Amino acid sequence: MTAAVPYGLLRHQSAMLLTGARVLGHTLLNALTPASQSAGVAARKASVTRVIAAPPLDLVEQYIAWSGAARSYDGLLPPHMVSQWSLPLVGELLLRMPYRLTSVINQGVSLRVHGQLPRNVPLHVTAAVEQIEAVPGRIKVVVAVTTGTGQDPSLVEARLHMSFLLPGPRAPKTPQERNREPDWITAGLWHADARDGLRFALLTGDFNPIHWCGPLARRSVFRNLVLHGFGSFVRSYEVLAQQGVRFDEIDVRFVRPVTLPCTALSVQVAPESWADDDGWRALRLAGSGDAVHLAGRLR
Numbered sequence: 001m002t003a004a005v006p007y008g009l010l011r012h013q014s015a016m017l018l019t020g021a022r023v024l025g026h027t028l029l030n031a032l033t034p035a036s037q038s039a040g041v042a043a044r045k046a047s048v049t050r051v052i053a054a055p056p057l058d059l060v061e062q063y064i065a066w067s068g069a070a071r072s073y074d075g076l077l078p079p080h081m082v083s084q085w086s087l088p089l090v091g092e093l094l095l096r097m098p099y100r101l102t103s104v105i106n107q108g109v110s111l112r113v114h115g116q117l118p119r120n121v122p123l124h125v126t127a128a129v130e131q132i133e134a135v136p137g138r139i140k141v142v143v144a145v146t147t148g149t150g151q152d153p154s155l156v157e158a159r160l161h162m163s164f165l166l167p168g169p170r171a172p173k174t175p176q177e178r179n180r181e182p183d184w185i186t187a188g189l190w191h192a193d194a195r196d197g198l199r200f201a202l203l204t205g206d207f208n209p210i211h212w213c214g215p216l217a218r219r220s221v222f223r224n225l226v227l228h229g230f231g232s233f234v235r236s237y238e239v240l241a242q243q244g245v246r247f248d249e250i251d252v253r254f255v256r257p258v259t260l261p262c263t264a265l266s267v268q269v270a271p272e273s274w275a276d277d278d279g280w281r282a283l284r285l286a287g288s289g290d291a292v293h294l295a296g297r298l299r
Contacts, residue, residue: 005062005199012059016205019091023101046096047128048089051150054120055085063203068190068238077117079156080237083230084204086145089127090160099139099164106229107140108161108253108296111237115155117147124153139164161253182270182282188239191263192227200231222257229254232294236285239267240298252283252296264288269298 010017055077063081064073072078094101117123124147131142141162148155197211209216210226217225233252240247258265270282278299285294
């Protein structure tokens with residue numbers, strides 16, 4: 001059973017809650033308009049840098065426990081906790097774009113660890129728009145986030161992959177050639193109950209109602225509560241780490257949302273003999289039947 005997460009953690013999420021309020025205001029005041037070339041160039045050059053206080057100890061401990069890494073990270077911050085301190089900066093960048101922010105969906109994350117993040121030390125965080133690409137039905141955006149300290153400002157690099165959904169037809173899916181499946185090794189299992197969306201919201205400040213409010217979630221395109229894509233990534237990351245799978249870099253795409261509650265989610269990785277010339281091994285989060293929720297690679 002997943003441990004309870006106290007509502008008192010809300011007091012640590014003021015920056016993200018403020019960003020959420022600004023997103024709602026932006027949506028009400030601005031109609032959706034196609035991005036002009038000048039707007040795209042300006043957004044591409046945008047970046048923000050902040051020095052923020054070290055995450056509070058109680059928030060860190062609750063986050064580590066929820067992720068499945070209890071008794072790990074002694075004196076350290078989990079590198080994937082970047083979702084907690086970076087989202088306000090990412091939101092600030094997205095607010096500069098001429099798109100309806102309530103239409104943005106997270107599509108994946110890449111994480112590269114250069115060194116350990118210490119606790120109780122102010123964090124130096126930079127977020128920059130790295131890529132903007134227009135395709136039929138959506139605008140793809142990649143935001144790079146670098147986190148470190150005053151002594152070493154580049155300890156963890158993350159890239160957040162997002163899309164703004166636009167009205168009109170979507171690009172048709174092109175058939176993909178199916179490569180031979182690896183002989184998947186199951187690193188471990190995890191599950192989530194109906195309240196895990198609310199728990200991860202309390203831990204990160206991402207209070208999109210599709211993750212915790214049943215009536216609104218059922219009116220969404222998902223027709224059900226779904227876990228944050230980053231939450232699925234965090235739990236899968238820790239299954240790999242706790243089972244001794246060694247990696248410094250991981251890159252995943254959110255293929256299918258994990259509906260809540262869910263059981264029997266299997267974190268699977270290709271054998272080392274399947275690694276490519278650059279050392280990448282495939283990984284996935286598999287659900288019931290043929291469902292694949294996360295797909296990616298690590299090295």
